[in-house]
Amino acid sequence: MNTKVAIVTGSNKGIGFEIVKGLCYKFDGAVYLTARNEERGRQAIKKLENLGLKPLFHTLDVTNETSVEEFAQYISKHHTGIDILVNNAGVLDFDKPITSYEDSKKLMDTNFYSLLTISKILYPLLNDDARVINISSDWGLLSNIRKQHWLDTLVKEDLSVDEILQFVDDFLQAAKNGKNSYMSFAGHYGDYKVSKVALSALTFVQQREFSKQGKNVSINCVHPGFIKTDMTNGMGDFTPERGAHAPLFLALEAPQSLKGTFVWHDCHQVNWDD
Structure with missing residues (x-):
């Protein structure tokens, strides 16, 4: 099938759900709502169908390589590639500003x-002119990190994926070493901050790689705003619908030449490392 394809991970509720809704209204192609839990995913699909929209559904657990491979095989069988990929799946325990090593590792997963799993399995399916949008956070800005070594390392022009992995591993070791070590790395909610800083850094490294390979793929990260969702216990400045505004801008309206940037919720570019 030659239909264009848009995929949103972790999209049965919150911002992801609203991104799917917006794509269904504005994107000329197949829109996939994905979720780990099939029942919750089907319920979300029903809500959109009640609005007269026609999203497609597929189970997808981004932490499970077999699940990602099965999804990739399905897309390969039914379509000619991926045109929009929104990496939205994410977790945060808002009630635990300091978490254990085990909880931090689960969040990082x-x-x-x-x-990295999605990069290995789904990125080869990206069509020319594809757009990848990584949902970051204002906590994904480099200034959230307190360790000078990593402040210096993560801004290098030749930063590597291995170095980002070392950054994450260094934090997890700090979490293993106890509260003081945890707090000295990134403060409260350090695991979430480190995960989003790592995601942002990975965005820039991967854009550099795409450009080296001569692929006209744009990959950007975005802070959607402080959104009232289940993840934030209903606290926030914006509704999920408003939170979908900047991701949808990157998916549908931004020039293809906008690449490797950090975009704020009002769609302007910000310096990630200020």
């Missing part, structure tokens, strides 16, 4: 390590 969803918020960061999953992107």
Whole structure:
């Protein structure tokens, strides 16, 4: 099938759900709502169908390589590639500003390590002129990190994926070493901050790689705003619908030449490393 394809990970609720809704209204192609839990995913699909929209559904657990591979095989069988990929899946325990090593590792598996799995399995399916949007956060700005070594390392023009992995591993070791070590790395909610800083850094490294390979793929990260969702216990400045505004701008309206940038919720570019 030659239909264009848009995919949003972790999209059965919150910002992801609103991004799917916006794509269904504005994108001329197939829009995939994905979720780990099939029942919740189907319920979300039903809500959109009640609005007269026609999203497609597929189960996808971004932390499970087999699940990602099965999804990739399905897309390969039914379509000619991926045109829009929104990496939205993410977790945060808002009630725990300081978490254990085990909890921090689980968060990293969803918020960061999953992107490496997606890169390996789904990125080869990206069509020319494809757009990848990584959902970051204002906590994904480099200024959230307190360790000078990593402030210096993560801004290098030749930063590598291995160095980003070392950054994440260094934090997890700090989490293993206890509260004081945890706090000295990135403060409260350090695991979430580190996951989003790592995601942002990975965005820039991967854009550099795409450009080296001569592929006209744009990959950007975006702070959607402080959104009232289940993840924030309903606290926030914006509704999920408003939170979808900048991601949808990157997916549908931004020039293809906008590449490797950090975009704010009002769609302007910001310096990630200020």
